[in-house]
Amino acid sequence: MNDAANKANAEQRPMFDHVALIGLGLIGSSLAHVMRRENLAGHIAGATRSEPTLKRAGELGLCDSYHLDAAEAVKGADLVFLNVPVGAMGPVAERIAGALKPGAILTDVGSVKGSVIRDVSPHVPEGVHFIPGHPIAGTEQSGPDAGFAELFENRWCILTPLENTDEGALERLIAFWEATGAHVDTMAAEHHDLVLGITSHLPHLIAYNIVATAADLEDVTESEVIKYSAGGFRDFTRLAASDPVMWRDVFLNNREAVLELLGRFMEDLSALQRAIRWGEGEKLYELFKRSRRIRREIIEAGQDTPAPGFGRR
């Protein structure tokens, strides 16, 4: 076939014949939506252990087949996504291992990569291409209703290929993610876990913590905290409304990086505390001033809206 014929063929055939989604929460359901829109899968097999979730996914028409048993869903699949909390990756991999098709690509969307490699790798059969991944995209909402096809658009997806990763399989997975609208980077798992530690895990930890601090005050009522939350507090409650199981697993599984970053955060906070106590205005001003540039660069990089207050209404 010449290039033109190849292209015509590609336009008719889906990118993958059979894709299995293990887990149908925010990420799993968003993958289902974008695969439909972009013709990325001939057949979408969906699996979740929760009967109500599976039923709801069926009502939404997310998949072509529905399975309570993940091993059933992966039979014959060319591409398998593990979309479960990182603490569940190992058990799920063990469960599906025997049913994986030789030549299949096995990937995941977990927020920690070192622990997923540690937990999943031992179960991956010879001939199956395991390529860990993580789309840096999400909202505070969870479950099969939360997904939408645009979730990955203009967001980054990080892949952390292992040493012996098959180049062809890697290229196919990159093409998949690019078709969702994402940009793809590859890096070492350890570096991923440090980078995401600062851009995602520590921010969520801090958000959960300040909500707890506010809830536990004796001299300020919860109703006051809620009424006057537009002063800034409300922003933190969005991150702190994220899925508690997912985040418990992140902190348990990226312990070293999170503790290291938390230590630095607390050191910096102690310095700020001291500057406030001693009335060091110039130091506070210099520190506050430089944050504006980082905000501007995030907006220029297309990673947030320039609209004031996130453009919220």
Add this chain to the structure above:
Amino acid sequence: MNDAANKANAEQRPMFDHVALIGLGLIGSSLAHVMRRENLAGHIAGATRSEPTLKRAGELGLCDSYHLDAAEAVKGADLVFLNVPVGAMGPVAERIAGALKPGAILTDVGSVKGSVIRDVSPHVPEGVHFIPGHPIAGTEQSGPDAGFAELFENRWCILTPLENTDEGALERLIAFWEATGAHVDTMAAEHHDLVLGITSHLPHLIAYNIVATAADLEDVTESEVIKYSAGGFRDFTRLAASDPVMWRDVFLNNREAVLELLGRFMEDLSALQRAIRWGEGEKLYELFKRSRRIRREIIEAGQDTPAPGFGRR
């Protein structure tokens, strides 16, 4: 006059004949916009020390008269707003004191109330009604271009009247704020400073701090922090992009409350740190789970959008 005649009269006449805005940043310019829309001022006198800001305010047509000297602006004013950083409240009050009209209402929009009362009260002439205030509304943007008429809509405005505050003057100021679309609460200044400490000052401090921690890492580049900021970090950069002079002054002037709240925050964070170090999953889960309720209540109270990711695009 009967009630109907009173009402007809009120519909024609502005609520105040002459309002002076000292400071034309986000709050000052928003006040100008909403006063025009709601016919709250017969004449708006605007003052700012900065010539470029005054010129820009003129180009935007925010006011009816423009003054570099605040004392000029307040001459003949029935209502005077101090919209300057809390550290500048005392000097500005001193400057305008001799020019204030007997019977005028003098108020402010500062984020700290104890220090404003301490710094402004000594300069308030007999017969002028000083009523400290604070609208819990804002965006991360500053300057005369940042204002808009809807800023105060459905937000709370807290007034902290002094012991001898004139009831009539208080009622007139409450009516003014309600006309902007705000709800009004009154409370003691000390309580305000504690409540806002948790709903506004501590969140901003934490946001500034995490941006600093991220910027100072050696093993993660700034470009990585920016690229992957959609994992959560970007939310904090919005608060940390707020006006550095305003925030320096807040921390210098609400020191006791902020240090007390910061101490509690750090204690809670140490407990979280320990739970992560010791792998206490159940403790993390319980803590994370309860934040969702507070988010939901903030949304139900109309203080944030239910749209995922703040509805940002």
